[in-house]
Amino acid sequence: MKKLLSLALVLVLALSLAACGGSASYKIGIPNDATNGGRALMLLQDLGILTLTEGAGLSATENDIAENPYNVEIVPLEAANLPISLPDLDFAVINGNYASGAGIGDQVLVTEDAESVAAQTYGNVLCVKEGNENSPAVQALLAVLMSEEVQNWIADSYNGVVMPMGAQDLEIPEIAEPVSLNVGASPSPHAEILEYVQPILAEHNVELTITEFDDYVMPNTSLEDGSIDANYFQHQPYLDDFNAENGTHIVSVGTIHYEPMGVYPGKSDSLDVFSK
Amino acid sequence: MIEIEHLSKVFQDKNGRVVALEDVSTTIRDGDIFGIIGMSGAGKSTLLRCLCLLETPTEGRILLDGKDLSALRGEELRAARRRMGVVFQGYNLLMQKTVAENVAFPLKLDKYDKAAVAARVTELLELVGLADKAQSYPSQLSGGQKQRVALARALASNPGVLLCDEPTSALDPLTTQSVLELLQSINKKLGVTIVIITHELSVVQRICNRMVVIDESHFVEQGDTAAIFENPQSSIARLLLGKKEG
Amino acid sequence: MQAFIEEYGLLLLGGVGETLFMTLVPTLFAYVLGLPMGVLLTITKPGGIAAAPRFNAVFGWLVNILRSLPFMILMIFIIPLTRFIAGTSIGATAACVPLTIAAAPFVARMVEQSLEEIDRGTVEAARCMGATNWQIVTRVLLVESVPSLLRGLSISTITILGYTAITGAVGAGGLGNIAFRFGYQRYQKDLMYVTVVLLILLVCLIQGVFNLIARRADKRSR
Incomplete structure (x- = not known):
């Protein structure tokens, strides 16, 4: 009985330690829902940060990345949580309304332009x-x-x-x-x-x-x-x-x-x- | 020697005051097997709980060898408690521990020597006739056996006084007989004073040399058992004895 | 079938690992916090061995308030604390912080319930033998309640497993998250069903293991 408990304890601690391994790549947060996640990835593609597989389009997920030359780690989060998670990410792709709601609207580095597929589709x-x-x-x-x-x-x-x-x-x-x-x-x-x-x-x-x-x-x-x-x-x-x-x-x-x-x-x- | 001096215990609950004991006094001499008898609700359990310091008296004192028990606190209180062994009607053993571990429990509350404790446990289990059940669990024992374990545990720290709350009320007549015999032999061999609370007249008659009758929070009669049985003075005693003879 | 495993095998394996991690670690720490909390709740009750009615009332209220917070709100609320403890507010490790804090009051109540089940007489016998409060807690209460505590552990673990599904909001992964994002939102029904089946298997496994341990640990049924 006691042996079993000690074993369980060791297992749990081992899992904790394993999870503590960090990574050196850039973390970019994107919204985790189907609609906005794909848009975010397409924006990153337009900026030349990564390439999506053929035909992934607006419903792409982080599993559809074909090329990732900068070894970027995509972190899908709840869209509304992206502003508050910025201190833990290198960058994040955020909907304009959430950004302005969080008061960081004027910090934006780059946005989708009016000609882009996303803008046309989601006007x-x-x-x-x-x-x-x-x-x-x-x-x-x-x-x-x-x-x-x-x-x-x-x-x-x-x-x-x-x-x-x-x-x-x-x-x-x-x-x-x-x-x-x-x-x-x-x-x-x-x-x-x-x-x-x-x-x-x-x-x-x-x-x-x-x-x-x-x-x-x-x-x-x-x-x-x-x-x-x-x-x-x-x-x-x-x-x-x-x-x-x-x-x-x-x-x-x-x-x-x-x-x-x-x-x-x-x-x-x-x-x-x-x-x- | 235990002296109970004008002891009163009043409980306060939402329905008002409940007087459990009112101005009771008696003396229990060393080596006595002292019986406390009364109907349910008369105040017997309260008296025992005051004696083993689970309750504090509202008025009056209890003196153990001249020391006022109700004035004790902290470490002194704990030391006094260890000079008294208590046996409960429901045995109150630790179900998740073996018989040996149960008996050793009081011995491990202070610093102890492993070997000494083990030896003492064996000695006690032999005394109560359960040496072969040391590694059994309480759920594997009969009522009588559990009571013996409780007895062994109560005797572990060599108390001068053994308080027993309805020790045989849950047992069949044969088992009752053997437990009572055991109590008698402990009293003789070890010189332990025994106080027994019971509602069974036969128990008092069989082993108690002195007794007290409680009726509605009062001591209505007390003295030598034999004398009271021959010539009961109080109405309740007569009633109890009349019931028995009838 | 083969294609399915090829495409989603790694994703699902990762999901199982993350779910297990986010279940077992917070359970452990929830008990580290919740066990003493439960003991306190029990012994400070009126009539308890360390009765302190006012403390008990206030502490009880604190526990109730913590339990009433919707988990999603709690997660966001304590982000500063999460950052302090885990170094980040996103990911499975970070999610363990709100999971622990949400579960601890639940565990406290389960522990309290287990301790309440112990016969008062057993505690009184210990008092009569001159045990200190600490000795009563460690040698009577926590000993006699072991089978009940283990059953409570089973319930707590599975409850926490349920919470892990919400941690997708902070990027924590796990099976629930996969089922929702990939299965439901992107209409990949087969993936969704497989994830659900895996979750059911996990729950059954945890329940089964703990119940077995509880039964074998209970010395009353020998």
């Missing part, structure tokens, strides 16, 4: 229920959001955490009588952007009401049942998934901005270590 869209795409109020909102003034404002206001898709010259329809438009949005940055365009829309006879939502289901269900006229909080892949799962009929009328992932410094503060 945030303005949505309406199928059939309402051409409503004058919605078209007015879209035009204002895509105007140069507003797109520039987005670029200037968020320090790279929120980036415009690129200005488009869209026609703002003439609206004779004031119409109301109720748009559901996430608090940041979507509702803030809407607040900025609210006075502009008022000049064009559209009275914009902003309804804030804290979750990612209700803006769509409220749109589907007509409680709101439009929503602005999700990206296209999420919308496609939601329509498929829930049988809803929501369509996007335009992509307004994207929230890039960025590489943030941890124990190391420059990506120059990765230049050959």
Whole structure:
């Protein structure tokens, strides 16, 4: 009996000691969920830090790394935990909103650019229920959001955490009588952007009401049942998934901005270590 | 010699005061086999618990060879406890230890010599007739055997007094007989004073030379066993004896 | 089947190792902390051998508060402590810190329960024999409760194994993490099922081993 316990103790201590072996490679943290993990790896690939296997694409994981010349160790963590784990990592690839939420937005070293596959795919869209795409109020909102003034404002206001898709010259329809438009949005940055365009829309006879939502289901269900006229909080892949799962009929009328992932410094503060 | 002087014990619980013992006094002489008899709830167990210092008296004193037990603390208290052996109705042995380890328990509480302890354990087990059960576990023993182990353990540190709380109440008549005989022989051979709490009249009659009758927290009668059995003064004693003869 | 093992064999082996590591090490330290805590909870109760009702009440509340914290929150909360002890807040070794701290109060309550089961008479007999409180704790309470403590150990170990699934959030790996990230999120159902089966096997193994030890250690059933 005592012998068994001593044996167990030795085993456990041995395991502890074995785990204490450290490694000398660079540790880069990425989000551990399917959507963002793949994006993070693609960003690292774009920066030339590693190469993914053919066809891995946006659902890549750390097991799909084909070439790893700098012997980087990928550490998948809960996305929201990446900022707080920076002191234990060399770098981390973090979603813009989590970074700005943690107050480290301005430390970003590099972000996805607007042309990248990730930005194009994950741009945030303005949505309406199928059939309402051409409503004058919605078209007015879209035009204002895509105007140069507003797109520039987005670029200037968020320090790279929120980036415009690129200005488009869209026609703002003439609206004779004031119409109301109720748009559901996430608090940041979507509702803030809407607040900025609210006075502009008022000049064009559209009275914009902003309804804030804290979750990612209700803006769509409220749109589907007509409680709101439009929503602005999700990206296209999420919308496609939601329509498929829930049988809803929501369509996007335009992509307004994207929230890039960025590489943030941890124990190391420059990506120059990765230049050959 | 044990002197109980005007002992009272009152318990305070949420339902109020419970008087377990009220102003009881008696003397237990060296070498006595002293019986304390009464119905359930009369105060017998409380008296024993006061004697072995599990409870402190609310009033009065208990003197062991002239020393006031209730005034003792810490190391002195522990030393006094080791001069008394206690045998419980439920045996209270360590189920996870062997018979030998159980008997050795009190001897290992202080610094000890391994060989001396082993020798003493063997001696004690022979005394109670369980030498061959030294490596058995209590779960393998009968009630009577367990009581003998408890007895051996109680005698381990050579106490001057043995306190027994209903030692035979859970045993069959034959086993009771043998345990009582053992107690008698211990009293004769080792000169140990024995105090027995019981509700069985036959036990008192068989081995106690002196006795006390408790009824509702009072000592209602006390003296030589033979005298009381012949001529019970108190109503409860008469009742008990009347019950027996009837 | 062959292809499956080739592709995932190493991943799963690593996962088993990590899960075992994150189960056994925190269990050990949880008992190092929780056993004395449980003893304290028991002996300071009103009527206990070292009764201290106010201390007992406050300490009991502390234990309850620690137990009420959702594990995920606790993990994040104590990151500074984790860094201090393990040098980092990520990985399996680091995860052992919050696992230990979450498990210790649970263990304390299990130990308390085991000690409560001991017959009061046994403790009183020890007091009558002149044992000190320390001797009562080490030679009576912890001796008589061994079979019950071992059964509690079985329950505690498996509970901690369950917690390890959440440690994926701090990059700790393990089977639960593999099942969730690769099996569920990436729709690799076969991987998910295999991971679950491995976890079931681990649990059965741990339960079986501890129960066997408990039975053989119990001197009451001979």
